[in-house]
Amino acid sequence: MSRLAYELNTAPQQNVKPSNHAGQLWERLAPYAFISPFFIGFVIFQLFPIAFSIFLSTQQWNPYKQGAEAFEFIGFQHFTNLLKDDRFWNSLRVTFLITSTCTIFGTALAVILATLIDKVPDWLSNILRAAFFMPAVTSVVVIAYIWKQLLSTEYGAVNAFLVSIGMQPQNWLGDANLAVWSIIIMLIWAGLGWDSLILTAALRAIPEEYYEAAKLDGANGIQEFFSITIPLLRPTLLFLITTGLIFLLGLFAQVNLMTGGNPAHRTDTIALYLYEQAFGRQEFGYASALAVTLTLIMFAASYVNFRFFGSDGES
Secondary structure, eight states: OHHHHHHHHHSOOOOOOOOHHHHHHHHHHHHHHHHHHHHHHHIIIIIHHHHHHHHHTTEEEOTTSOGGGGEEEOTTHHHHHHHTOHHHHHHHHHHHHHHHHHHHHHHHHHHHHHHHHHHSOHHHHHHHHHHHHGGGGSOHHHHHHHHHHHTOTTTOHHHHHHHHTTOOOOOTTTSHHHHHHHHHHHHHHHHHHHHHHHHHHHHHTSOHHHHHHHHHTTOOHHHHIIIIIHHHTHHHHHHHHHHHHHHHHTOOHHHHHHTTTOSTTTTOOHHHHHHIIIIISOOHHHHHHHHHHHHHHHHHHHHHHIIIIIHHHHO
């Protein structure tokens, strides 16, 4: 018996290989299995909410009812009501004012700052880039709170400085006109470091031979800037302006934390008005119509930007 057990234990083992068909099937399915977690998350947390929001924009939804009774199809009624809604048009105006001003002046200042940083010695350039980049790695809540304290009517540092030089203190966040521009200044300041850092990297990628050839042709600094620097920065500007437009059109947290849309909803953005309709008034259908409209505006703005910067930037 022991000899038989010994022979069984010492007998050569045959490797059992999976069938060729199973191996080929796994080779074909393995890449999809590895990327499936991302797509499952994308479908659940992004694609489904987008589709459901489009569906809700055509419904009158009562969240307190169950099943099909909670939904009533009303077609494009919510979009028709948008055209008659004065608060929507005011929030659209404020959103466009903030977006256009921050995009134009923020981008221009970032280009100038990046050009200056690129001209200084490397040790000073590193210090300046780190200093200007700090707001980009600071929480939006922290930035909004700091600026709210700085602009406080009673104890803000800005008003304290104005009083010290003999000027009258201002109600920066309580006056409708001043509040919008205070938000704009804060947004430009907060985004300047990120934009200038990206542009500085793009500037250092421009071959120095182009500038040397321009100098031999008698070009001055301004001519070099507009004939060499700006054209070669077009792809980078396309990226920065497109991402900036999407961010600014969907602006919510900074305005909500600094003014809450006040005074009298004069600083409402579309995203803030959308939030109020959905979670303040439980008008989820109307809020979904606002979301769909905002998405279409973002697509249109991005398309125009690609048409303006993309065509020459690719050549």
